[in-house]
Amino acid sequence: MKPHRRKKLGIILFIATGLSVAIGLSLYALSSNIDLFFTPTQVAAGEVTPGQRIRVGGMVKEGSVEHNQEDLQVRFIATDYSHDVDIYYSGILPDLFREGQGIVVEGAMGADGTFVASRVLAKHDENYMSPEVKAALDAAELQRSMTQGGT
Amino acid sequence: MWLWFSKLGSPRWFYELSSKWLPWLYAAMAILGLVGLTWALLFVPEDYQQGETIRIMYVHVPVASISLACFPLMAVAGTITLVWKMKLADMVAKCAAPIGLWFTGLALATGAIWGEPIWGTWWAWDARLTSMLIQFFLFIGVVALRSAIESPDNAAKACAVLSIVGAINVPIIKYSVEWWNTLHQPSSDYSMDPVSPNPPEVWVPLFIMICAVYVFFVITLILRTRNEILVRERRSQWVKDLVARA
Numbered sequence: 001m002k003p004h005r006r007k008k009l010g011i012i013l014f015i016a017t018g019l020s021v022a023i024g025l026s027l028y029a030l031s032s033n034i035d036l037f038f039t040p041t042q043v044a045a046g047e048v049t050p051g052q053r054i055r056v057g058g059m060v061k062e063g064s065v066e067h068n069q070e071d072l073q074v075r076f077i078a079t080d081y082s083h084d085v086d087i088y089y090s091g092i093l094p095d096l097f098r099e100g101q102g103i104v105v106e107g108a109m110g111a112d113g114t115f116v117a118s119r120v121l122a123k124h125d126e127n128y129m130s131p132e133v134k135a136a137l138d139a140a141e142l143q144r145s146m147t148q149g150g151t
Numbered sequence: 152m153w154l155w156f157s158k159l160g161s162p163r164w165f166y167e168l169s170s171k172w173l174p175w176l177y178a179a180m181a182i183l184g185l186v187g188l189t190w191a192l193l194f195v196p197e198d199y200q201q202g203e204t205i206r207i208m209y210v211h212v213p214v215a216s217i218s219l220a221c222f223p224l225m226a227v228a229g230t231i232t233l234v235w236k237m238k239l240a241d242m243v244a245k246c247a248a249p250i251g252l253w254f255t256g257l258a259l260a261t262g263a264i265w266g267e268p269i270w271g272t273w274w275a276w277d278a279r280l281t282s283m284l285i286q287f288f289l290f291i292g293v294v295a296l297r298s299a300i301e302s303p304d305n306a307a308k309a310c311a312v313l314s315i316v317g318a319i320n321v322p323i324i325k326y327s328v329e330w331w332n333t334l335h336q337p338s339s340d341y342s343m344d345p346v347s348p349n350p351p352e353v354w355v356p357l358f359i360m361i362c363a364v365y366v367f368f369v370i371t372l373i374l375r376t377r378n379e380i381l382v383r384e385r386r387s388q389w390v391k392d393l394v395a396r397a
Contacts, residue, residue: 005234005235008233008234009230009234012230012233012234012315015315016315016316016319019316019319020319023319023323027323027330031330031331034278034330034331035278035331035332036275036276036277036278036331036332036333036334037332039332057332093271094269094270094271095268095269096200096201096269096270096271104275104334119271119272120271121270121271121272121275121334122269122270122271123270123334123336124200124201124269124270124336125336125337126336126337126338126339126340126349127339127348127349128198128201128205128208128339128348128349128353129198129199129347129348129349129350129353130196130197130198130199130352131196131197131199132196133199133345133346133347133348133350134199136346137346137347137348140346
């Protein structure tokens, strides 16, 4: 490579590296603002001021969903398996909403410690498979836990 | 190796060689596209959570992955333009920008169509979606910058710099789902086991679709570049001969 080209390439690489480091550091500094939602653990740690509009993300706790019989009001618990948040919501839930499903709720913390949601979004994971494969996996899981319970 | 490198930089050489590649690429795209689309739309089993909606993935993932590949391609071409002043590299960079813009737009659109029924929203300001939107604007910026500067040499330099700087966004898009918590799910792992999450019946057709769309991207890029070569080299003898023969 000719010297003047080597020099030019060096300058380009130097600037690109410098910019990457600068952008990387700013993103690192902003990381809590870039997160889409607070986890129940962060809510329990008091990182959330009541009344402030935020999003909370977690799993719908098994057996926690209580539908009101007359209207669309629903109460459930969002959990990250170490802390829980009580959620109140009145409106139409996404199709994917079910117990054990990942969700993101938008709203504000009430004074009584219940999160009043104005919107519920469903999250799904990166595992795709047919219902048959899922059933086969669940059956294998059940068998494993039963044989472990027996011994 | 250096001889080959400088030969590849010759527009005439590329024009003649790409004429030989194109029929093969057309055939590959027809076969891959036909097999991939039929398989993905008719024979992939429905998802245990998402049902038939999962088929959107077979378009969304290929266009998104190509839109992510396009910016680094422009950055490499831009570096070659700045350092070695190779004419062909700048032509490729110029022709890739509008294609990348379209693919980014398609990725955003198919993502919104997928998000509405499954997440319950068209759009969320999460890290993946937002960084992808930034890439969309960066592509618009590169295309606009190219047409805003009258002198082709200056436009080439300015676009090369913007492409190199903008390529920093690509790893941010790629790892956004791991670095921050997002509504968008992380990348899937492939599994060879038919009874496991992401079994071959799910990812083999996806892989075929990704190849098909990649070939489509390469064909479009070659066709646009050949056009650009003819326009820029219109005063050279070989183009005049070519036109006279046609």
